[in-house]
Amino acid sequence: MxxxxxxxxxxxxxxxxxxxxxxxxxxxxxxxxxxxxxxxxxxxxxxxxxxxxxxxxxxxxxxxxxxxxxxxxxxxxxxxxxxxxxxxxxxxxxxxxxxxxxxxxxxxxxxxxxxxxxxxxxxxxxxxxxxxxxxxxxxxxxxxxxxxxxxxxxxxxxxxxxxxxxxxxxxxxxxxxxxxxxxxxxxxxxxxxxxxxxxxxxxxxxxxxxxxxxxxxxxxxxxxxxxxxxLLRRDPECPCHRRLDPDRITRAGLDTGATVADVLALVRPEEQPLVWQSVDPLGSTSLRAASPNATLADLGVPPGEILPVVRPPADVRYLELEKEALG
Ligand SMILES: [Zn+2]
The missing domain is CATH 3.40.50.720 (NAD(P)-binding Rossmann-like Domain)
Known part of the structure; x- marks a missing residue:
């Protein structure tokens, strides 16, 4: 056999x-x-x-x-x-x-x-x-x-x-x-x-x-x-090499069924949690522009996404959502 x-x-x-x-x-x-x-x-x-x-x-x-x-x-x-x-x-x-x-x-x-x-x-x-x-x-x-x-x-x-x-x-x-x-x-x-x-x-x-x-x-x-x-050469002018600082990523303990309000509860009033795609017809990427009751899935946020959180004037940290268990 x-x-x-x-x-x-x-x-x-x-x-x-x-x-x-x-x-x-x-x-x-x-x-x-x-x-x-x-x-x-x-x-x-x-x-x-x-x-x-x-x-x-x-x-x-x-x-x-x-x-x-x-x-x-x-x-x-x-x-x-x-x-x-x-x-x-x-x-x-x-x-x-x-x-x-x-x-x-x-x-x-x-x-x-x-x-x-x-x-x-x-x-x-x-x-x-x-x-x-x-x-x-x-x-x-x-x-x-x-x-x-x-x-x-x-x-x-x-x-x-x-x-x-x-x-x-x-x-x-x-x-x-x-x-x-x-x-x-x-x-x-x-x-x-x-x-x-x-x-x-x-x-x-x-x-x-x-x-x-x-x-x-x-x-x-x-x-x-x-x-x-x-042979491909690294283009020093290429704008696509931004990297998220792993030390600034924290696990949010949320999945995409969480609501905008759930995310806002994790950040300070002066912070702006963002998504990578716009959340309204005007192109805003701030979750503060979205309905508090909308789920992250409603907004097109995928499982395991990492959301930027901007702290004025120019600081940024990240919230990592739970991944879906594969298989
Ligand atoms: Zn590149």
């Missing part, structure tokens, strides 16, 4: 236990993200959090993993999580049907062993890079073009995705709070998406094993039959 992971034991440097103990957050479960989720689950990663705001469309059925005709109209994150759970009963998988800014808290990014970006817009990638940098989380990004793909690894403290974007394109001052651009649609196919996802998943397991993985980008070019590393 053979065991499920018998062939893995023959791979140099493979540690099944390391994968069992590992957790990964996958942002975006479209063509690339659903495939990389399948590969990591099948490899034996123990805990996955998959996040996507979109529902399965007919045009998604030509790519991606886990979608079928009966899933059209259902949330991609839920469909993918259900498919993963069915094939990997021991996997602890959590689905978040939301934009990642509302779906995955900063503390959840921080505590994951790896954050995989499978997004389809530059703006979203920069926003995710900014959020990862806030809590020093590494980010492994993948994207496709019609006949190839690119995988970028950004360990903590080095380059981020935004460093490689021309300054003019990242001109918004606060990418981590910017709303998403509509993605620019480009040609995509199952073979190219799977190729890119497989490269991303291979690097992911090596990172989870603690094996050397070069920072920077790898371009996959099936037209020439080449994969080429591309």
């Amino acid at each position: 053979t065991e499920r992971y018998d062939r893995h034991t023959l791979i140099p440097d493979w540690s099944q236990q390391a994968l069992t103990d590992a957790s990964a957050v996958i942002i975006g479960v479209g063509a690339v993200g659903s495939e990389v989720a399948r590969l990591l689950a099948q490899a034996g990663v123990g805990r996955l959090l998959v996040c996507d705001p979109d529902s399965v469309a007919e045009s998604n059925l030509s790519r991606g993993t886990g979608y079928g005709p009966d899933d059209v109209g259902r949330p991609k994150a839920t469909v993918v999580a259900d498919a993963l759970q069915a094939r990997e009963p021991k996997l602890a998988v959590t689905a978040r049907v939301a934009d990642f800014r509302h779906g995955v808290g900063l503390a959840e990014l921080r505590s994951a062993d790896l954050v995989l970006s499978c997004l389809d817009s530059v703006t979203d990638r920069i926003a995710l890079a900014s959020r990862c940098n806030l809590v020093e989380a590494g980010m492994l990004d993948a994207g496709t073009h019609p006949w190839g793909g690119e995988v970028r690894y950004h360990p903590t403290g080095g380059t981020c995705f935004a460093c490689g974007v021309p300054a003019g394109e990242r001109a918004l001052s606060a990418w981590h709070v910017a709303c998403a651009d509509p993605p620019r649609l480009a040609g995509a196919s199952a073979p190219v998406s799977a190729l890119t996802a497989a490269w991303q998943a291979t690097l992911a397991v090596r990172i989870l094993f603690g094996l050397p993985v070069d920072a920077g980008a790898v371009r996959l070019d099936p037209l020439t039959g080449e994969s080429r590393p591309v």
